[in-house]
Amino acid sequence: MVAVYTCGALLSVTAAYVVAGLAAFTEIGSFVVLSAIPAAADAAASPWSWVTRFSGQFFLALLLYGTAALLGRSATMRRRYTEIVELRAAEVAGNLRARTDAALAEERTRMARELHDVAAHHLTALIVQATVVERMLDRDPDAARRAAAAIRTEGKSALGNLRSVVGTLRESQPIEPGGAAVPGLQGISELVAGHPNSRNRPELIVSGEAGDLSAAAELTLYRVTQEALSNARDHAPGAPVTIRIDHRTEGSVLEVRNGPPAAGPAPADRHHRGFGLIGMRERAGLIGAALDAGPTPDGGWSVKLTVPRQSGRLS
Structure with missing residues (x-):
């Protein structure tokens, strides 16, 4: 039974059941030679008694060796199924890492666009305000002073936004809470x-x-x-x-x-x-x-x- 189980685990289905049939045939042949023929030669024994014993031994051998081959095939299928599950789990983990990397790259690209838009907006406003200061410096010093203060405020805001976005692009860690507020x-x-x-x-x-x-x-x-x-x-x-x-x-x-x-x-x-x-x-x-x-x-x-x-x- 151990040998048939091993063959069932290592061989194909057909080969495993062929081995099980050969094992059953060998046991039945041994039974006939060692038990059935001496029983038939005994004149006192009934012919039906050894026939009954032969049939029972035949079905018992088929059941034992067929079950051993089936268990061997089942163990092989379970092992292969486990290998497939582990392989699929590894593929899923790899795909998840790839999607995560792609999402991070996309997010950083989006942040780069944020940086470009922030810089373009603030610099445009600074240029316009500087033009106003230049034109009003002699005619209205108070208005020019207010415009210069607005330029300073705009510059600080631009610097804060640029530091926030550039700092995020430089670091690989996620943004910590308490950073620059999202407009x-x-x-x-x-x-x-x-x-x-x-x-x-x-x-x-x-x-x-x-x-x-x-x-x-x-x-x-x-x-x-x-x-x-x-x-x-x-x-x-x-x-x-x-x-x-x-x-x-x-x-x-x-x-x-x-x-x-x-x-x-x-x-x-x-x-x-x-x-x-x-x-x-x-x-x-x-x-x-x-x-x-x-x-x-x-x-x-x-x-x-x-x-x-x-x-x-x-x-």
Whole structure:
């Protein structure tokens, strides 16, 4: 039985059962030679007695050796199944590591874009404010002094944002709690309040309650507003800008609309601009939002972002 079990564990199914049959045949042959023939030669013994013994021994041998072969095959199948499970577990772990690495690389790419947008926005504002200071230095020293203070504040804000993003890109560890706050809806109000030209400051209209917008959704609303304002400042200087944020039951709708340029579009350095509509659409796609942008009937431009409720929630 041990030999048949070993053959069942090492050989194929057919070979294992052939070995079991040969073992049973050998035992039955031995039984016939050693027991059945002497019993038949005994005249006092009944012919049916040895036939009964022969049949019982035959079925017992088939049962024992067939079971041994079956147990050997079962042990082999269990061992192979365990190897397959371990192999699949290793593949799943490898795929998980690959997805994690890809997610980290994508997140760092997104942070790099954040860095580019932050730098472009702050530097554009600093250039505009420096121009105001230069023009008003002789005519209105007080206004120039206030503009210089605004430049200092803007510079500190830019430095803080750049340190936050660059520090995150340099470190391989995740961002610790208590770092720089992620800009959101409150940041949109600060963008409007900190506009360099107070006489042509964008108009902010907010209706409804924001509700439970996620941080990712608020960040997208802020960044789209920031990029739309930068585009309006570059392509339609002096044009009136209106920012409407409508919080509805099904979601929040942001629309940044500017009128036609007062004196033609200002020349812009396309090599040092933000990601424009492409970056806006990528940000919208990350949280399942929809972005529409295009010219308006009066010759201006409109950017409309629709953020559905419960969007941007990452598990």
